[in-house]
Amino acid sequence: GPLLTTRELGWAIHHHAVIGSTNDEAVSLARDGAAHGEVVIADRQTAGRGRRGRVWASPPRVNLHLSAILRPKLPPQRAPELVAVVAVAAAETLRDLGVSAGIKWPNDLEAEGRKIAGILLDLSADAGRIHFVVAGIGINLNATRDDLPEELRGIATSVRQEVGAIVSRAEVAASLLAHLETWLDRFEEEGFAPVRSRYRELSSILGHPVRLTEPDRTLDGIAEEIDEAGALIVRLPDGGTERFLSGDVTSLRK
Numbered sequence: 556g557p558l559l560t561t562r563e564l565g566w567a568i569h570h571h572a573v574i575g576s577t578n579d580e581a582v583s584l585a586r587d588g589a590a591h592g593e594v595v596i597a598d599r600q601t602a603g604r605g606r607r608g609r610v611w612a613s614p615p616r617v618n619l620h621l622s623a624i625l626r627p628k629l630p631p632q633r634a635p636e637l638v639a640v641v642a643v644a645a646a647e648t649l650r651d652l653g654v655s656a657g658i659k660w661p662n663d664l665e666a667e668g669r670k671i672a673g674i675l676l677d678l679s680a681d682a683g684r685i686h687f688v689v690a691g692i693g694i695n696l697n698a699t700r701d702d703l704p705e706e707l708r709g710i711a712t713s714v715r716q717e718v719g720a721i722v723s724r725a726e727v728a729a730s731l732l733a734h735l736e737t738w739l740d741r742f743e744e745e746g747f748a749p750v751r752s753r754y755r756e757l758s759s760i761l762g763h764p765v766r767l768t769e770p771d772r773t774l775d776g777i778a779e780e781i782d783e784a785g786a787l788i789v790r791l792p793d794g795g796t797e798r799f800l801s802g803d804v805t806s807l808r809k
């Protein structure tokens with residue numbers, strides 16, 4: 556059958572052998588007027604970006620680096636819901652491949668406690684509306700343990716390491732775009748409720764002890780709920796709760 560089954564996402568694909576960052580490229584295309592659904596893919600990134608200004612390093616040619624330009628009709632305050640939409644699509648893509656992937660709030664994908672994919676959203680908005688969103692997804696596909704630097708072996712994994720087979724980047728890209736389109740449609744038609752309920756099923760932290768790290772403090776508790784805005788509710792040792800719209804989570808189980 557056809558590789559790409561989407562209606563809108565991926566109608567134009569800008570493929571690069573090497574690029575700094577697919578998100579940077581997609582942002583610049585979007586600023587120049589690129590339309591909803593245009594996608595940037597690179598075999599290799601030389602300046603891949605992670606959340607919170609971190610570097611996203613990835614060995615050449617083995618991984619998927621994909622950024623989709625989205626123009627959702629959504630007030631900017633609702634951007635966190637979009638993060639959940641992308642996380643659900645990425646988790647379902649990984650599950651279809653046989654990986655027991657879970658979402659670590661807000662948008663890390665892990666398998667057996669090790670990172671397998673990451674999501675970075677770049678938002679362009681004013682107080683009233685979103686101009687565009689670039690949804691960047693990096694999935695560790697075909698790296699072996701030996702391809703990883705020593706310090707990453709304990710904390711990162713790949714589809715190949717999890718399922719024991721090499722996967723096609725084109726097929727994974729097509730599947731990811733299909734899942735993303737399905738969930739974006741659903742989000743537009745039914746709102747956040749169905750996204751939230753799928754997100755909760757796919758969460759790897761709900762009900763488990765976590766540590767939340769913010770720039771100025773650290774806090775331990777139990778990840779209790781993802782609320783109707785996509786925020787994480789943590790139950791604290793003193794019985795109270797705290798609500799987070801962003802932050803870094805470490806799982807304290809094992």
Ligand code: BTN
Pocket residue numbers: 575576577578579600602603604605606607609611619620621622663672673674675691692693694
């Ligand atoms: C994270 O976990 O910190 C997010 C990582 C996001 C990486 C992807 S790879 C494709 C896209 N281009 C980038 O520069 N970053 C995202």
